[in-house]
Amino acid sequence: MIFPDYHLHTSFSADSTEDIYKIIDTAKSKGMTSICITDHYDMDFPVIKEAPDMKFDLDIPNYISRLNTIKNEITSDFDLRIGIELGTMPSTLKKLTKFVEANPYFDFIIASTHIVDNMDPYYPSYFEGRSYKDGHRRYFEDELYAVTNYSAYDVYGHLDYILRYGRDPENPFDPMNFMDIFEEIFKQIISRGKGIELNTGGLYKDLNQTHPRKEYLKLYKKLGGEIITIGSDAHTADKIGYGFDKAKDLLIECGFKYYCTFKDRKATYNPI
Numbered sequence: 001m002i003f004p005d006y007h008l009h010t011s012f013s014a015d016s017t018e019d020i021y022k023i024i025d026t027a028k029s030k031g032m033t034s035i036c037i038t039d040h041y042d043m044d045f046p047v048i049k050e051a052p053d054m055k056f057d058l059d060i061p062n063y064i065s066r067l068n069t070i071k072n073e074i075t076s077d078f079d080l081r082i083g084i085e086l087g088t089m090p091s092t093l094k095k096l097t098k099f100v101e102a103n104p105y106f107d108f109i110i111a112s113t114h115i116v117d118n119m120d121p122y123y124p125s126y127f128e129g130r131s132y133k134d135g136h137r138r139y140f141e142d143e144l145y146a147v148t149n150y151s152a153y154d155v156y157g158h159l160d161y162i163l164r165y166g167r168d169p170e171n172p173f174d175p176m177n178f179m180d181i182f183e184e185i186f187k188q189i190i191s192r193g194k195g196i197e198l199n200t201g202g203l204y205k206d207l208n209q210t211h212p213r214k215e216y217l218k219l220y221k222k223l224g225g226e227i228i229t230i231g232s233d234a235h236t237a238d239k240i241g242y243g244f245d246k247a248k249d250l251l252i253e254c255g256f257k258y259y260c261t262f263k264d265r266k267a268t269y270n271p272i
């Protein structure tokens, strides 16, 4: 059994050129019988000084109609689910809630923090004038704000994604420094009936860890977290299902017995 990949980007995303049919064919070749496409939509994406023309808009009517057409074309032994990855910022949470109400077409919604203080941590300027540790905490604070003030989503994406950036070789990241804020984040997520994802993207981004990493996954489980999806965050077909064998071992080690899939925004719990 291979988990259905619940975090996938195609050419509908501004940072992917991958053909959706190639995504589907590759998923099938890896033994998957279902996937969920989750292309990016970052509402009000700010002008980033290093990449002023970058936008993460999504043509929703076209996206939905294209995916529905493909759904009807493919054979019934493969179940294509329609999702979206919504980038959140404190300034867009109310508008995103209205957006989700007005667009009830999705099986599954990932909410993710990509931008903090109008900066993209992908660029080193995010860390200018502050320590890496402060830059990391600032990211987690925005996630805490989002999960406290927003609930139009199913799982929160790549919770410690900031660790991809601002790595200090002299002071390796210590997960214990942030257990307090992760506890608050998880309590909000769990009490609102939401979940998290296990994102394997960090395994192929020279980080050698999942998002979130093991310490935080264990904490989520300990606090009563049950809703979890698995996604590769692939932007190219070759990364579909990347590291899912490791993800399985990790979930079992952390005490999870089920992973979730979503249809019409409702969770199904599947045995691992």
Ligand SMILES: [Zn+2]
Pocket (backbone or CB within 6 Å): 085, 112, 114, 157, 158
């Ligand atoms: Zn993301």
Ligand SMILES: [Zn+2]
Pocket (backbone or CB within 6 Å): 007, 009, 085, 233
């Ligand atoms: Zn993504």
